[in-house]
Amino acid sequence: MHYSVFSIISQAFKGQKDWKPVWRYPEPKAEYDMLIIGGGGHGLATAYYLAKNHGYTNIAVIEKNYLGSGSVGRNTTIVRSNYQEPGNIPFYEHSLKLWEGLEQDLNYNAMMSQRGVLNLYHSDGQRDDYARRGNAMMMHGVRADLLNREQVREVVPFLDFDNARFPIHGGLMQWRGGTARHDAVAWGFARGADSRGVDILQNTEAKQIRVENGKVVGVETSRGFIKAKKVGIVAAGNTTRIAETAGLRLPIESYVLQAFVSEAIKPLIPCVVTFGAGHFYISQSDKGGLVFGASLDYYTSYAARGNLPGVEDTIEEAMAIMPSISRVKLLRHWGGIMDMSMDGSPIIDKTGIDGLYIDCGWCYGGFKATPASGYCMAHLMATDESHPVATALKLNRFETGHVIDEAGTGAQPNLH
Amino acid sequence: MRIPCPFCGSRDSQEFSFLGQAGLKRPDPTAPDAQKQFHDYVHIRDNKAGVTKELWLHANGCRSWIIVERNTLTHEVTGSEFASPMTKEAAQ
Ligand SMILES: Cc1cc2nc3c(=O)[nH]c(=O)nc-3n(C[C@H](O)[C@H](O)[C@H](O)COP(=O)(O)OP(=O)(O)OC[C@H]3O[C@@H](n4cnc5c(N)ncnc54)[C@H](O)[C@@H]3O)c2cc1C
Numbered sequence A: 001m002h003y004s005v006f007s008i009i010s011q012a013f014k015g016q017k018d019w020k021p022v023w024r025y026p027e028p029k030a031e032y033d034m035l036i037i038g039g040g041g042h043g044l045a046t047a048y049y050l051a052k053n054h055g056y057t058n059i060a061v062i063e064k065n066y067l068g069s070g071s072v073g074r075n076t077t078i079v080r081s082n083y084q085e086p087g088n089i090p091f092y093e094h095s096l097k098l099w100e101g102l103e104q105d106l107n108y109n110a111m112m113s114q115r116g117v118l119n120l121y122h123s124d125g126q127r128d129d130y131a132r133r134g135n136a137m138m139m140h141g142v143r144a145d146l147l148n149r150e151q152v153r154e155v156v157p158f159l160d161f162d163n164a165r166f167p168i169h170g171g172l173m174q175w176r177g178g179t180a181r182h183d184a185v186a187w188g189f190a191r192g193a194d195s196r197g198v199d200i201l202q203n204t205e206a207k208q209i210r211v212e213n214g215k216v217v218g219v220e221t222s223r224g225f226i227k228a229k230k231v232g233i234v235a236a237g238n239t240t241r242i243a244e245t246a247g248l249r250l251p252i253e254s255y256v257l258q259a260f261v262s263e264a265i266k267p268l269i270p271c272v273v274t275f276g277a278g279h280f281y282i283s284q285s286d287k288g289g290l291v292f293g294a295s296l297d298y299y300t301s302y303a304a305r306g307n308l309p310g311v312e313d314t315i316e317e318a319m320a321i322m323p324s325i326s327r328v329k330l331l332r333h334w335g336g337i338m339d340m341s342m343d344g345s346p347i348i349d350k351t352g353i354d355g356l357y358i359d360c361g362w363c364y365g366g367f368k369a370t371p372a373s374g375y376c377m378a379h380l381m382a383t384d385e386s387h388p389v390a391t392a393l394k395l396n397r398f399e400t401g402h403v404i405d406e407a408g409t410g411a412q413p414n415l416h
Numbered sequence B: 001m002r003i004p005c006p007f008c009g010s011r012d013s014q015e016f017s018f019l020g021q022a023g024l025k026r027p028d029p030t031a032p033d034a035q036k037q038f039h040d041y042v043h044i045r046d047n048k049a050g051v052t053k054e055l056w057l058h059a060n061g062c063r064s065w066i067i068v069e070r071n072t073l074t075h076e077v078t079g080s081e082f083a084s085p086m087t088k089e090a091a092q
């Protein structure tokens, strides 16, 4: 069913009773051309672009839980491309360009809102650093605006500009950045893939990747063995657990990151604002809730829930820039598992095992990458070559020394 | 989460800082495959789902490095010991 203003009006006259289910619940076939492990944003996008760009339709996505149960439905929905390393900027900019046309392409409202992403700076040194980042972006044709204090005040007048410890001196703005509705992104890609013939197998867990003579032959799942010529691991926080069944050892550690939403208030925060003296980001959803988060909990974890020190730290950072929200009530908070790579950048590559591909290492930034990750992973699985914007995202870059370390913190995943 | 420090007793996890997987051995730089070994030592981790042994520093306490046994699926902490045998001996 094509969604349009006419379908909405005609449904209104039919009492909304004529909407059709958006995807099927098929039985697994015995064999597929390709299997994607993980039905998060990236796995669904991979399947969608395999079908759309490369004509593969005899493929399936296997998801151990329900669609969108992982980080794709748990993140703080920030979309941007304000990176500074040459290996990252073209990739994330490709992603932002895909975001800009995504809803038309999917015929699905993902509530993509280019309301701007503003990174605050709090010292002269930090201003220079942000100017450098802005320049790096502009050298790749990505616009960035360095705002002074008064220009920031015009956008977000309610911040604590004269905070004794972290006064706000200005900010780096990417106006094209913003937020999107995370669940809708998963649903939109699922619908697009399903309508092109992709089987989405929910409640189907990949247990063991079967490799024979250095070549992948299929996946042992909770619903039996499924044969496949090619298999893509797109399991985000759980990547290590499934990759190790094929004998892969990865430069990844899993950590829990928490996120928070407050009660709904009247429109206050017009864009995404990040605190430069710590690590805190906040925006306001269309329902009015303030959506925010900070750093991950600093220990490895596969439990999608965090601890109280992380909550305290987040709230303290909120108070450092926005004391005006101190009496807003917190509605909910939750956690998600993050695949933190050793240099803080992602991996989309072959694995050394014939027919086995991997897409992982998304750290805090995988939501914004969803379209490009799917696009490039599909390209890799279909053609056996890296997409031109993803040539730096190699698995062996840790051996060759070509790491992409935006934060410059070295091989310590919880610091990225 | 509370961490049992062998010297200070049970303390809030906020007093500690986390380094990562315990038991990694610095490779021999003269080994023929030293480059590969160093790559693994610096970048490759077990990232186990289940009971792990990991290095924590009691930074806001006795400042000892300790090895904590913890379940990454549940956050349950089941034991700890000094990382260095010398510290262990000195504490007795
Ligand atoms: C709290 C939080 C806030 C975040 N904020 C942002 C943000 O503001 N901006 C941003 O860009 N990024 C953000 N991220 C990161 C982003 O959400 C993730 O990087 C991204 O969603 C990961 O890709 P995915 O959507 O495919 O992952 P997931 O949705 O986690 O998908 C992986 C799927 O694989 C499934 N799976 C795992 N193992 C198996 C198996 N053996 N068999 C079958 N299925 C399996 C899981 O059930 C899961 O559904 C945030 C993350 C968290 C947790």
Ligand SMILES: [Zn+2]
Binding pocket: B005, B006, B007, B008, B009, B058, B061, B062, B063, B064
């Ligand atoms: Zn101690």
